[in-house]
Amino acid sequence: MQCILCASLPVNVRTSRMHEHLVQIGLTQRIARPGKGKAAWITHYACSQCHTEWKHTDDPYDRAAGWSIDKEVQCAA
Numbered sequence: 001m002q003c004i005l006c007a008s009l010p011v012n013v014r015t016s017r018m019h020e021h022l023v024q025i026g027l028t029q030r031i032a033r034p035g036k037g038k039a040a041w042i043t044h045y046a047c048s049q050c051h052t053e054w055k056h057t058d059d060p061y062d063r064a065a066g067w068s069i070d071k072e073v074q075c076a077a
């Protein structure tokens with residue numbers, strides 16, 4: 001179950017807005033595109049409140065690239 005902050009995060013829109021409980025996992029990956037100019041950047045985050053795992057894509061050529069859910073943790077209770 002997502003927390004209210006994750007539930008209100010805009011998905012599939014080009015934005016860098018994030019919420020205060022997201023914690024970055026690992027390093028930002030640079031996705032190079034030889035011959036096509038600017039690279040895309042992919043960063044993974046996890047929410048410290050609801051443990052939803054997010055992927056953020058920063059792609060200058062894709063307006064729909066932004067937040068997407070990597071893994072939604074189901075509530076056991």
Ligand SMILES: [Zn+2]
Pocket residue numbers: 002003004005006007021047048049050051052
């Ligand atoms: Zn959350």
